[in-house]
Amino acid sequence: MNCKRCHHTIDAHIPSNESKSITKFGKCLVKTCTCIQFIEPIEEIDEELV
Numbered sequence: 001m002n003c004k005r006c007h008h009t010i011d012a013h014i015p016s017n018e019s020k021s022i023t024k025f026g027k028c029l030v031k032t033c034t035c036i037q038f039i040e041p042i043e044e045i046d047e048e049l050v
Contacts, residue, residue, distance in 0.1 A: 003028070006035035013038040 001010050008028050016026035016037070025038035 001040065003035060004039040004041040005037075006030075006033050008033060008035070010038055 002008060003010070003013065006028050008030055010025060012029050012033075013025035013035075014027060014029060016024045026036065028035040028038075
């Protein structure tokens with residue numbers, strides 16, 4: 001899965017120490033990238049969430 005902000009994969013982002021959630025990832029490790037948080041793109045709204 002790619003970040004909505006920088007389009008790099010989740011593997012390029014380091015896990016965030018600030019959050020207890022395992023789905024939160026911090027800054028991108030790509031040297032030229034300035035993304036500070038992985039943002040998961042949501043393509044469809046899950047019917048359970050509505």
